[in-house]
Every structure is written in C-alpha cells, then in structure tokens.
Amino acid sequence: MPKTINTPVFNFFEIEKSYKTIKTHNNYPEDFYYEIFVIAKSTTDKNIRTACTNIIKKQAPEALQLAFKSRKKLTQKGGIKSVNARLISILEYGLLSEDLDLFKLYSLISRAPELGLYSLSKEFLVQLLEHPEILGRFNGIESLEIHLKGEGNTYDNILNEIPKLTTLKSLDLEGEFEQLPEAIGNLPNLKKLKLVVPCLKRFPCTMSQLTSLKKLGIEGAYWSRNSTDNLNLTDFNWLTALTKLKALKLRYVGVQDLSQVVFPESLKRMDLFSLDELTALPKDVSHLKQLEWFMLLSKSITSLPNGFEDLPKLEHFELIAPKIDTISAALFFGDASKPKLVTKIGNSNINIAPMTTETQQKTIELNTPKLLNYVLDNASFFLI
16 A cells, blocks of 8 residues: 555645645655645645745656646646546646656545546546556555446446555446456455446456455446346355455346355345346355344245244344245244344235244234234234
C-alpha cells in the first residue's frame, strides 16, 4: 500500500489555511511536496501560488516536477462536474509522470479513500478508457463504486485494472458488463462485493480466492426489472471457499443447482430472491449455527434442506415457493429453541407436518380454514 504522510491539518477546501499550517512544521517543505503541489494547482492567492510553484520547480522530486508541467488546475468547486474535472487533471498528471503517486494526490483532494465512477463522469471515463492503466495507479483506495447502467459493455477494459487495487475493502459494480477481470481474486482485503450484472457471461475462476469476503450480493437484473434474469450465472460452487462470509444475497440469476455448495458456517444472513430456475439446495444446513435470517423466493424449488429446525439463532424464516408441499411445525410456529422466530410463508395452502413440541408463539393469525383446523387438531401444543 502506498505510504502517505499523516497530515490531518491539510484540508483541500481550506487551502490557504492549510498552507499556513504546514509551513510551521519542522520538515517543511521536504515532507510536504505533494501538499505543496496541490496548493499550487488550486489556490487563487498569487503569492502562495508563486511560492509553492518555485518549491516544486526547484526542490520537489522529479515525478512532481514532470506532472507540474500540465496546465490543468485542481478546482475547489463542489458538484459532480468539479469532481470530474479534478479526476481529469490527475489523469493528465499521471500520463506526464509515470512515478507520480496518484493515490496520494487523490487522497489530498478527497474526503475519504473512496472513488466513484458514474455515467455523469463521462468526460473522465472517455479519457480513462484510452488509458485504463491509470485506474490501477489509485492503489490505496478502500472503496470503489462503478455504476454505468445503460452504457453497454463499453467500459469492460477499465474493469481489468481493478485487481491492481489490492487495498480495496469494498467493490460495487453495476452495469451491462460482459466480463469481470480474470484476476479479481487478487484482492486480499476485499470484504464487501456487490455485483448488479444483467449481461455478465460467467464468473472468473478466481472468485474462490476472495476469502476475506464478509458480504456478497449478486443480482442478475436491475431492481427496476427492466431487464430479464441473467441465466448465464449458474455456477456458484465457489461459494464454499468463502469461509468468512456473513451475508449472502443472490437475486435474479439462473442458478439451478446449489446442492454441491457447502455454505460457510459463518453465514448470518441468506437471501435467495427470485431464483426461478433453482431446483436443488444442499441436503442439510444444520452446520449453519450462526444463521439468523433466511429468505427463499423460487417458483421451481420443491424441497427444503434438512436442519433448519436445529439452527439456534434463526429469527427470520421467509418462504415463497409454491412447489414446496410441506413445512415442519417447528419452522412454521417456532418452538422453545427458537422463541424469537418470525416465519412468513407465501403459500397459504402449504401443509404443516405434525407437531411434536409446544410452540412459543403467543398469537397466531388463522387466515385459512386449513390453518384453523390444524391448530384445533393440535391444541395441546399451543400456549393457553
């Protein structure tokens, strides 16, 4: 990870004040060449600009001197257009100077180690597409968000630079990307990954290497549902390797068979939403002792795994699966081992297996004659 000097006194939006502060440090200007570069490129104070310009041209490392030859300024104005303009300036600085630390520059003009690329950043994106390697030189950022809905696969080549950003902790991609970088597994610090990818053709083989992931969300269609489910995304066996995963969301993808996936024991939440091709889940989930939330919406699934009744922390169980005929009484009503369990069943005619233990529920909504008859037939198992 690129080293940066910890200078909390520097504020890009209070340039003149920051200049006065860093001048009081014993190692000025040697420890502050990047700050001085930013000041010279952004200040409206002629005297300060002249002083900083002289320092850069006469004393600064060659990487900064080369970049300083650019006529691009760093605007302090707010708004997406100004953010875009600052990114374009940094891109040009980087093209002039191969050894320039672009992350260090960026960290001085941004409020957090985060980078967002959107359709509104089109002017910057067009230039970045010509020089995609520039993105890889932002290594040091911890969060990257690329939302390019409606842009087709135009910017797929930019994504190929993402594996160089080894400091990333969060990655959020949305767009009609047809491919992800094959080396995406080379992100050792990635803890959160969200993919909204209606056109993605397949997952890279290195997905199983993202072993630091704690949150994973994959959606094969936009939430607005203007696109159809992504039926290309069928292989999820790599989920077994993600042993630290706590939250998993799969939505609008074409997976049919999850029977070979051993879901990580660390899982606390699992959302399987609108998986209409899904026909098979693992046979048993009793090892998911940390699971608190489970939701399954599927038109094709016909049976549930064994073991849900044995999960001590389960508090939310939601099932909309019309082909599942029967559910256990412990899941439908809860029992002493799961006193906080809330169950939502989309099929009002589902059969409930015979009761064997007393339910802890104090109120039950009897919304069908079938459920009323079941409760009356098993009255001794309900609290009075």
